[in-house]
Amino acid sequence: MTEPGEIRIRVPVLTRVEGEAALNLRIHDGRIEQAELHIFEPPRLFEQLLVGREYHEVPDFVARICGICPVAYQMSAATALEGIFALDAGDWVTRMRRVFYCGEWIQSHALHIHLLALPDFLGFRSAPEMARVYPDAVRRGLALQALGNDLIRLFGARSVHPVGARVGGFHRAPRPREVQTVLAQLQQALPEAEALLRWSATLELPDVAQEFCCVALRHPEEYPMLQGRLVSSHGLDIPVERFEQVVTEFQVPHSTALHALLDGKPYVTGPIARLNLNHDRLPPATRDVLAETGIRFPSRNMYHSLVARAAEIHVAVVEAMRLLADYTEPPQGYVEPQPRAGTGHGCTEAPRGCLYHRYETDAHGNIRSARIVPPTSQNQARMEQDLVDSLHAFGLQQPEDALRARAETVIRNYDPCISCATHFLRLKLEHG
């Protein structure tokens, strides 16, 4: 029952939903008093599931955490465990892992841009509705997503929950003819990736500048993916081993996913943070196209996340082409680990941002403890802060449908992975 002066809005179950979340907003005297992203899925307890398992099982276990970014989970885990075992996987593995990761960026970003985020910015309720008006754009997105899946499959044997990665490298090195096939696809896709980047910059995105702290990896030479120091726009510059010293995770009553703060404050991780902190590490081809669009990074407009994703698709296509151009098949695709006791840390750039893993092993390489901090967890506090800032900027006097739509757009813009979810199930809005 609605009380006098109180307005509630409910969004019915949406078909583009995976994961379960809700948004509660309370507005009183023209101020937002409550803006909570409610995540109520049961905890999945992966960290405890890993305890007692053998080290070589970890990449396949953690791949199951996410169907969109399993590569990120596998790579953060593998690098953490290799750190314990003092294992140098070598140049071939390092290069091919980057290609593997490029596949994930392409498929994840293409999915989010074209099927999840774009309807918000082009004024449609769903991707199919949008596809009737923008069929070529959607086809381009689907083709890029398929290319990303093919790249993952090249090394992982399948694109969802790939099984090809292992501690030390890959179970199987692709054959040169398989690589040539994918390389030809990449060459064909490069103009499409460029066209997408140019097109993304023409979209009429909300023009809202905000102050936010960006956190990402930074590599001495490359656009960050698998390696680097953890840096922020507020002066942080540390090795990933110190992640837990600066990032504090904590529980809030309205979420089964932990929140995270950096030095006690919300922060952003993900494409816009990566690009803001690493625009000077873009491949020249991407830098040139981005410069021609007129969108400047670092950007304080969170909605430029969409442009950042398009830029990272271009980065991934360019990088995969570069790394596969002189491909040679090694005698084996991995270096055999020598297990030992210790603690290792891995942090890589998942499509949605920094993905941190820490493991402790015994002398046989069995897992004694595990800690995993996914990017959506890190972004939750910032998402709630963004809701407050964005809705104030939008105008709280706006009709409730418009407020609801803007609130959903704000959250979707982060590409949240609430068990990789993208949409709310309920919005409860109270005006007092």
Next chain:
Amino acid sequence: MSNEPATTPLVRIAGVGSPHGPDAAGWLAVQRLQETGFAARFPAGTLALAVCDTPAQLPALAAGAGLLVVIDALASDAAPGTLYCLSVADLARDPPPASSHALGPAQLLELIAALEGDRLHAVLFGIGVGNAPGAMDPRSVPDLVDSILEPLAAALGDYIQRFLAAGPRELR
């Protein structure tokens, strides 16, 4: 995609799922149809069967086809093995529980229908696998698929024959 069609056949059948658990039902069904020579019931080159490890492969598979049949496990309160034939309109009216990561076969079929328009008719053949985690013993999925193969093949065959005889209008 584990087996691309060699030509551009008019009818494409895609088994969607994973190799493990109840989600393997659609994938296994297509593999069984391949093994039992289902395509030979139709003129050579008319029909191709494929298995997909992600629904995202469906748009590429649909390109150039006149009929796309997706076979997938379906969460359902009915007894495991219950067969469903759902059009895009059925799916839009009463969407099944969302598949993983925002876009499942139902949503992809709707998207494909939007992209292809009248050039393509798409339909989902669902195999009920219970409606809760653990509702089915994963080890029993191959036996379940074997038990429904004959009625599934009959229903599919009838559907495809009607499409080939009269076009998509007959199926609407």
